[in-house]
Amino acid sequence: MPQTNLFFNQDHSYPELVDFPEIFSQRTKVIYLNVGSLAPRLAIVFDTLNIWNKYVEKYTPTSEVISSVIQPCENQLYGSIVRKIQNDTWEGSEYLRNSISNYIGIQKPENIVFLTNTSRAIEIVLEAIRPTYVVTTDHEHESQKQFFSIIKNRHNTQIMPVEVVKEKWKDDINESKESFTRRFIQEVIEDYSGRLEKEVFVVFLSHVCSSTGWVLPVEDICRKIKDHNPNITIVIDGAHAVGNIEVNISNLACDYYIFCGHKWLFGSPSLGILVFNNKNFKKNLIIAEEVHEFLALSPQFLDSAMKCHSIGSREISYFKNFKSTICLSPLISLTITLDEFHTDISREHIRNNMRSINEYLCRKISEIPEYIVYENVYFPSSPGIFILQYKTCRDQDTALSSLVTDLESKNIIVKKVLSPSLGYCIRICIPFYIRFNDLKRIYDAFYECRIPKTTIS
Template sequence: MTNRRKFLKKGCMAAAASTAFTIPNIANASEKEQNVWRELPQIKDEEFLWDWVRSEYSVSTSVANLNNGGVSPQPKVVQEVLAHYTREFNTIPSMHMWSKGDISNSVREQLAELAGCSPEEIAVNRNTTEAINTVIWGMNYNKGDEIILTEQDYTSVMNTWEEAEARYGVVLKWLSFELPIEDDEEIVEAYTSAITDKTKLVMITHVNNLNGNIMPVKKITAAVKKVNPDIKVLVDGAHAFAHINFKISDLGCDYYGTSLHKWLCSPFGTGMLYIKKSEIKNLWPLFTHEDPQSDDINKFNTFGTRNLPAELSIARAIYFHNTIGSERKEARLRYLKDYWITRVSDIPNVEIKTSMKPEYACALGSFSLKNMSDGEVAQKLYKNYHVHLTHKGDKTGKFHGMRVTPHIYTSTKELDWLVKGIQNLAKVQ
């Protein structure tokens, strides 16, 4: 233990050259600013790595937070950068608010590199809901245009489409999946069989918020475009980006929205919208712009005074993510999900509602108890076992369950609290 502490204290100051991020003009910055952008360690040893990661979060030690799918905490290094810019902006707000263009553009470049696309296709916003709404309200519709979506999509997304149905007369064609689903052919067939000559857009949830089901977005998109290349594909990536390892550009979709305050651990209220370059000019911005039909992605970045300190801090979250590495992070998250599920899956009264196949699930898992309602399970787990999580259900009422979302800072000891709670609650008559 002593050696490990020495390593974490001294060895962790080693440079991580392959993942280093340098903000513009950092060489001319003050010593204090250079310190908040200090290099992070590159650690090969897995045990040391996750000990270091845990130490980088200021999370509760008395409650196991297993609802990171709602919103995740930021590492201390992200909090430091956010605090720095918040203090700086508060000296002369109106001057600093519009003087950080070089850093802001650099953030977008970093995001584009992580997403595997051009910076000219990336707009920084506040969350997935705003990104999806930008696309839905930015399209031109004819009465009778058909939208394909599922009854297992996110609630606010379904609500927005239902409003579009009421306002513009579009037709919503609902698919419904029994979760978990582990058959790519069945999934793709469900989407393609719903296509008609009136299909305008296909909505896909990349990682389902109910049970973590990973959908084969690339296969769905390719199949849809094969039927009709003019059909647009919109992807809800709230639970996918910086969670599973992929590139948006490989998916073939036209639009992709995500929240950066979930799996990337950026400051609260930061998100991202991807729009394929060829589609930018055809989409109206959600907030008015001097040239709303231009092909400049910046028209989607115009929504008045914004929390720029939070946006600038996204770069620090990306650097922290890259220090770990996308593949290693995904593997750790899947390990944590498998850890708790394998310890409770054979218990009577426990129903596991998440796939154990790596291609269909990662960190996000779901379960229910046959002998207790979801609400009661959540209440007792928090009160008696200090475990915080949430319960979810779909539009049909067919699916319900406790959603468990550990993050990279989560310890197996905390998951043991969950396991113990499930074991005991499953025995209650």
């Protein structure tokens, strides 16, 4: 349980933060302002993985047993050991499905599919559906843009990106949201309404834009599209949403919601979560046939698949024989972070910290004349992300690349991103566990790097 330690200076200019003193195995000098695979991992994750490894070692047969599998008694022993570990991992994966369902409002835990990452899950969905048209935005993650190019060449899919920002409504967030929603709906409903009945049509949206942290009005867009035509397939990329903003999938009229376990949930990398958020079992079954990973699918889903009269013996045989295994470490780490860390109380502490730190850093860095900070510009910003640029620099690309390097030399990690609406920016991802000294270091580092360098030696 976190302890409340209030960090104030004498004039009360620093935010009130909840301290999480024991969550890391060690306090590193590096401050990660970038959510990714290299961000710090919770100490409880490492402790749990060590316990799991010792458990596996306890039940793993010795080399002598493995080498003598030709003997019936030893072969039987080996098989029983494998079955025990497999049964335990099946039970663990089902427990995690229930934890995820409680966290983000999934009505059927068996509709959760575990895969290696978000991009892999998106690839499986689109490859299985093989859409004729994909309406998306110009602010999608680079990996999705690359895959759009692949399916365009592979299946002759037409990719139609809608500009997130067209009119400059940055002083009126509601007007920006309404403008984008109106244009996106028009692209889907009006421009392609004549093709919907005979073509495979997919809408693909990010819940939170990875480059800017903007929260898009996906709930409103999904509802209006489904009201017009329920046969349109809607896929939502929630990689930067779950753990960053409040997500309740039961309120989203999408067919598939995809996110990961390591960005804002602080589990281990290499875990993508695909949620079947519809009642079209046949369509979900087509996608499930593309899944090759052991433990990826719930036993309840497999039972339903094998009892479904619409599938034949080939599909039943397929589901009984998985082609590969999924890595267990990310499953175990996400289970423990949801159980022990993302409790109702801690979740509120985490989000309050993120909001307070975000507000403080935006205000302080905005006071440095050479920077311009974008927060709640065009769209609402998520509490965990804001972006900035040099105010008067013409060559933002070069100057911000230099800024990234200079900040790294001060042990502060940020990422340069490209926003189609704003150009090159520095993205700041807010770590909830940050402390008073960290805030001072961040501000001092940005102040020392305030003069843009337009040439890199």
